[in-house]
Amino acid sequence: MNAPAFLDNAVNAAALFDLPRPAAQCRIVVAMSGGVDSSVVAALAAASGAEVIGITLQLYDYGAATGRKGACCAGDDIQDARMVADRLGIAHYVFDHETAFREEVVETFADEYLAGRTPIPCIRCNMGPKFTDLLRMARELGADCLATGHYVRRVEAEGGAQLHRALDPARDQSYFLYATTDAQMDFLRFPLGGLPKQEVRRIAEEFGLTVAAKPDSQDICFVPDGDYARIVKAMRPEAGRPGNIVHAQSGEVLGQHPGIIHFTVGQRRGLEIGGQAEPLYVVNLDPESAEVRVGPKRMLAVSAAQIVETNRIGPMPVGQLTAKVRSLSKPVPVTLEGSLGEGASCTIRFENPEFGVAPGQAAVIYHGERVVGGGWIAATTAA
CATH class of the missing domain: 2.30.30.280 (Adenine nucleotide alpha hydrolases-like domains)
Structure with a gap:
């Protein structure tokens, strides 16, 4: 199909994927959740002239999710991904990943709440089914890269590809991707990181995609009605x-x-x-x-947090570091005590007391716009 007019004078679609060879000689695998973001990535990949294969992982019960709005990787979303692939004229495959998703993400989610911690299943999903299993599938298919609809930027630099925050701070998803490895960064592409959401929806309309106005997916995709406690109690009755x-x-x-x-x-x-x-x-x-x-609120103040199972992306930078300890919080100045990466534990010390730091959440370390890495918050020190 023809690309929308804006690609002719504003964006070179192939450049968005940083392909190693002319696009016509490349194969791009796109992770398609059925939402507007991944659908636009598939459309841009097709417009580049490369061979494109869309893959959707069915992550949880199809029947329970049918008819839901703003879901991900189940129910009507699989059908939406298939319709987009048909519209673009690209191959599309669905793989049943429900068992792995339940074991790696949902079971861990329940166990964390049972242990008095506050889990983030989206990070677990990216660490497992999305960036491990999907990447393996893409390599087996002979792809040159795996492209996703995440709002982050991949920046080539001395020492390898770096992960940077999206240009649109309202859409930035870098907090959820701190566990991405160097090897994964070499293979991943994030073509939406430099675009605002309204532009992505406009692109979807120009491509004629039926998902252009589809609501964004919710944070916890496998909780049908937002009642996560009910899900936890169903899996772990003692949680009640x-x-x-x-x-x-x-x-x-x-x-x-x-x-x-x-x-x-x-x-x-x-x-x-x-x-x-x-x-x-x-x-x-x-x-x-x-x-x-x-x-009282003053008892929430902490001076430091221990983080475990840490990951680092690229070399350790020199200069002021900041950290986010919740997905919606602003990065705050910190110093790092110990080594970050390779699963090590270390301590982040806040320049000023930080409030509401919850065990089970992630602490993500930044150097300016760059994501340095992060880990899970295991314990805190009162200020």
């Missing part, structure tokens, strides 16, 4: 064990709760313990005693 809400300073029992899986460090809403002299927040979760411990 009730317990006491206890004041972390006085030890006074202030109320009861239906299970620690309903809470996370820094949470204020949902405690239902009115009548206190000052607002109280969740400052600690004890899975053994099933206690939710609460205290």
Whole structure:
């Protein structure tokens, strides 16, 4: 099919994929979730003149997801990916990855909540099914690269490809990709990292893609109604064990709760313990005693966090580092104590006290716009 007019005078589609040879001699595999972002990537790949193969991983129950809006890799989304592939005239394959996804992502999600931590399944998914299994499939298909619809940028630099934040800060997904390895970075391509979302939707319209106005996928794709606690209790019935809400300073029992899986460090809403002299927040979760411990906001302040299972992308930079300890937080200045990468543990020390740092979340380290790496938050030190 013909490319939209903007490619003739504004964008060279082949350049978006940094191909090693003329596009006509290359094969691009595109991870197609059924959403507008990955669909536009497939369209741009097809416009480059390369041979394009779309792959969709069915990650969870098809029947439970049929008819859902804003999902990913299941139900109607698979059909949407197939329709886009037909429209573009490219090959499209669906692989059943439900068992692996359940074992690597969903089971871990449930176990983390059971242990009083706050998990991020999107990072686990990128570490496993998306960037490990999909990449292997792409290599087996003889591809020159694997392209995805993530909003990040791949920047070639001395020492290898680097991962940078997207130009549009509202769409940046670099926090979720800190565990990408150097070998994966060599093979991955992120052609949307320099585009705002509205431009991506406009491109989809110019290509005539039916998903142009499709809602964005939700953060936890395998939770049909947003009730993650119900999913956890279905897999781990013991997660619904009730317990006491206890004041972390006085030890006074202030109320009861239906299970620690309903809470996370820094949470204020949902405690239902009115009548206190000052607002109280969740400052600690004890899975053994099933206690939710609460205290004033000042008790949330931490001076440092230990991170484990760390990864580093490229060489260690010199200069000021920053860290994000939640996906929606702003990077804050930190110093690093210990080695980052190769699964090592290290400590990040905050320049100023940081609030609401939750075990189970990721701490992602930046040097300017570049993602240096990161790890899982295992413990914190009170300020």
